[in-house]
Amino acid sequence: ASTLGAAAAQSGRYFGAAISQSHLGDSAYVNTWGTEFNSVTPENEMKWDTVEPSRNQFNFGPADQIVSQARSRGMSVRGHTFVWYQQIPGWVNGLNGNDLRAAISNHINQVAGHWKGQIYAWDVVNEAFEENGTRRQWFVQQRLGDGYMEDAFRTARAADPAAKLCYNDYNTDGINAKSTGIYNMVRDFKSRGVPIDCVGFQSHLGQGANLSSYQANLQRFADLGVDVQITELDVGGSGSAQAATYRAVTQACLAVARCTGITPWGITDKYSWRAGDTPLLFDGNYNKKQAYTAVLDAL
Ligand code: XIL
Numbered sequence: 001a002s003t004l005g006a007a008a009a010q011s012g013r014y015f016g017a018a019i020s021q022s023h024l025g026d027s028a029y030v031n032t033w034g035t036e037f038n039s040v041t042p043e044n045e046m047k048w049d050t051v052e053p054s055r056n057q058f059n060f061g062p063a064d065q066i067v068s069q070a071r072s073r074g075m076s077v078r079g080h081t082f083v084w085y086q087q088i089p090g091w092v093n094g095l096n097g098n099d100l101r102a103a104i105s106n107h108i109n110q111v112a113g114h115w116k117g118q119i120y121a122w123d124v125v126n127e128a129f130e131e132n133g134t135r136r137q138w139f140v141q142q143r144l145g146d147g148y149m150e151d152a153f154r155t156a157r158a159a160d161p162a163a164k165l166c167y168n169d170y171n172t173d174g175i176n177a178k179s180t181g182i183y184n185m186v187r188d189f190k191s192r193g194v195p196i197d198c199v200g201f202q203s204h205l206g207q208g209a210n211l212s213s214y215q216a217n218l219q220r221f222a223d224l225g226v227d228v229q230i231t232e233l234d235v236g237g238s239g240s241a242q243a244a245t246y247r248a249v250t251q252a253c254l255a256v257a258r259c260t261g262i263t264p265w266g267i268t269d270k271y272s273w274r275a276g277d278t279p280l281l282f283d284g285n286y287n288k289k290q291a292y293t294a295v296l297d298a299l
Helices: 004-009 027-036 061-072 097-114 139-144 147-159 177-192 214-222 239-255 290-298
Strands: 014-019 039-042 076-084 121-126 164-169 198-201 204-206 227-236 259-264
Touching: 004 014, 004 290, 014 027, 014 076, 039 061, 039 259, 061 076, 076 097, 076 147, 076 227, 097 139, 097 147, 121 147, 121 198, 121 227, 139 147, 147 164, 147 177, 164 177, 164 227, 177 214, 198 214, 204 239, 214 227, 214 239, 227 239, 239 259, 239 290
Parallel strands: 014 039, 014 259, 039 076, 076 121, 121 164, 164 198, 198 227, 204 227, 227 259
Antiparallel strands: none
16 A cells, blocks of 8 residues: 555554644645545644633534544544643633533533544543553542543443543553553443543654553553554654654554554644654655655554
């Protein structure tokens, strides 16, 4: 196959990109997305501060632009994200107890409902663990306790039963304290029937990343009965070292039957959120980098 999406499809996987509505006027950006990729994650447009800037006032327009282009091209869409401690509007921070629970539930119901049947997988909860494997002590955790997470998954399941429901996090690129904390939560959810279908591994990496237990980590989650996905891949660096890290991540996903797809966090270094790290597969002029060839060959 001669494109990333077609190569991934040979093994039944998708190959996506994070896309920003603000760049949809750049024809090289849109063309590269349409040619090379067969899935998308809106980079910011489905986050709480964008979709519900005031309580129960919804702004779906920016993400709708991405979703409609994706659907017209037959791409799958990853929804990102319902419950996260960042990019959350200020009004949520003023709430407590049942009022806070109701706001989270309404947020999930309205947003999941808007795109019901159109989302392959939702990142229901994002980045809710500390590096030491305990729950992140952000205000929702402090006010509602551990239960906010399973409540979010149950609400999302009812709102869009066809979407796979994921937990998503970073610095989980091997067997470590953080990934083990998440692993224990997923095992607990599965044993109690809390609806969870997948775990996302963001994989914001540097070219020297130690990936010695990367595949084994994906596999131990898969063995719990969930899919795994590489959801926000980018690798700071350049040349053959960067390419080797991209290759290793791709090979690890391909080696795990339940690893269903890979999404780099953008297309071109020109627009990466990691300015200066040149972490993506296309350079600032949309030329394919060594990392691109390494991934295509590994798929
Ligand atoms: C980043 C976006 O890429 C930036 O444009 C934005 O300013 C901040 O958020 N983990 C996540 C993503 O789950 O949502 C973040 O995206 C990167 C880290």
